[in-house]
Amino acid sequence: MNDFIEKLGTFSEEDIAILEKEVQQHMCAKDTCLLKKGEVCSSVYFVKEGAVYHHTTDKDGNLHVIDVNTTNDWVLNHKSFTSRKPSTYQIQVYEDSELYELSITSIHKLIALSPSFLQMGKLLEVVTSRLRFFDGNYTADEKYAYILSNKPELLQKFPQMILASYLKMTPETLSRVRKRVS
Amino acid sequence: MNDFIEKLGTFSEEDIAILEKEVQQHMCAKDTCLLKKGEVCSSVYFVKEGAVYHHTTDKDGNLHVIDVNTTNDWVLNHKSFTSRKPSTYQIQVYEDSELYELSITSIHKLIALSPSFLQMGKLLEVVTSRLRFFDGNYTADEKYAYILSNKPELLQKFPQMILASYLKMTPETLSRVRKRVS
DNA sequence: ACATACACTTGATTAAGATCAAGAACGTAA
DNA sequence: TTACGTTCTTGATCTTAATCAAGTGTATGT
Structure with a gap:
């Protein structure tokens, strides 16, 4: 505690x-x-x-x-x-x-x-x-990169469907972003 | 007063x-x-x-x-x-x-x-x-229609440049939306 | 009336992401 | 093991809006 x-x-x-x-x-x-x-x-x-x-x-x-x-x-x-x-x-x-x-x-x-x-x-x-990117106009890549460097544990804990919804993109897009950024 | x-x-x-x-x-x-x-x-x-x-x-x-x-x-x-x-x-x-x-x-x-x-x-x-559309994913047409039915006086008072920035779209897009919706 | 500036329109092209569709990888239960 | 149901990947196409570029007003001042 x-x-x-x-x-x-x-x-x-x-x-x-x-x-x-x-x-x-x-x-x-x-x-x-x-x-x-x-x-x-x-x-x-x-x-x-x-x-x-x-x-x-x-x-x-x-x-x-x-x-x-x-x-x-x-x-x-x-x-x-x-x-x-x-x-x-x-x-x-x-x-x-x-x-x-x-x-x-x-x-x-x-x-x-x-x-x-x-x-x-x-x-x-x-x-x-709320996290920065919920205000401005950030690209899918920027949103993913932000999570990757600020809260990478989310990417381990939650499946793609949940993360994609949270990041306001489709699971397909998140899959492609993942490959692109890594 | x-x-x-x-x-x-x-x-x-x-x-x-x-x-x-x-x-x-x-x-x-x-x-x-x-x-x-x-x-x-x-x-x-x-x-x-x-x-x-x-x-x-x-x-x-x-x-x-x-x-x-x-x-x-x-x-x-x-x-x-x-x-x-x-x-x-x-x-x-x-x-x-x-x-x-x-x-x-x-x-x-x-x-x-x-x-x-x-x-x-x-x-x-x-x-x-904040107004509804700042949370969700609304299209340019939806945002304009929302203002048109909830706060049309804004469209009279402010020039297109200010409104477009407020609605997070370019002035060109707002011009086209205007024609489309009316 | 003319010139300048500014706001708005319109068209052509581009880019980001969504959607549609098919297949691969993986786990779980029979 | 096989069969099924997920989740994830990948490709092809479509839609939305941004960008680039060239016009058309429209007001203001000289």
């Missing part, structure tokens, strides 16, 4: 003690749903080991992958979490994973006990900000 | 009286800068009449239009405003405009005087959320 707490911020010994009481540890099987479409996001997860993806399916049955997380990543729908409005997509475990969970009620309790826990709010803003 | 206050929320007579003392009314000439790149956004504007655009210029000298506002729109860099971090772009008046301004210090003062002003925070979140 140390790496989890370290990533959360800097805390005193006492703070860590009360924090540890609030954190729940889970072993989640593949396909476990962490947040259903329509539910309000009320927990923050941290991936100790494993893989998680955020997705939705449109009326034509096409899968849209919104986000992907692996080891040492934070997992939450930040928009739903902060606005307390229903999530527009699902968060699901992609492979058997070990997760830490901190509920919103625990977070409120912690902040009431020690204001040093306020730093978590800032953190969650940062960790959930 | 009534339409401005109405859009801000629902307030008592006394609230409106203290609010009106804080609002500054401006006549701004074309090209007046409301927020410079690098400054922290510290005011919210409301367009009584006119046109405003948010833009930046990259190292190759290309103009990138991030947002456009016309009559009855709110104007602010929400990210800079809430994070208190420097703006990455400029906000500028595009044609002579009549604007109302509410500074962040005024907002804090108002909230201290009456908690009913807290509703403004929610409002600003909503009004600054």
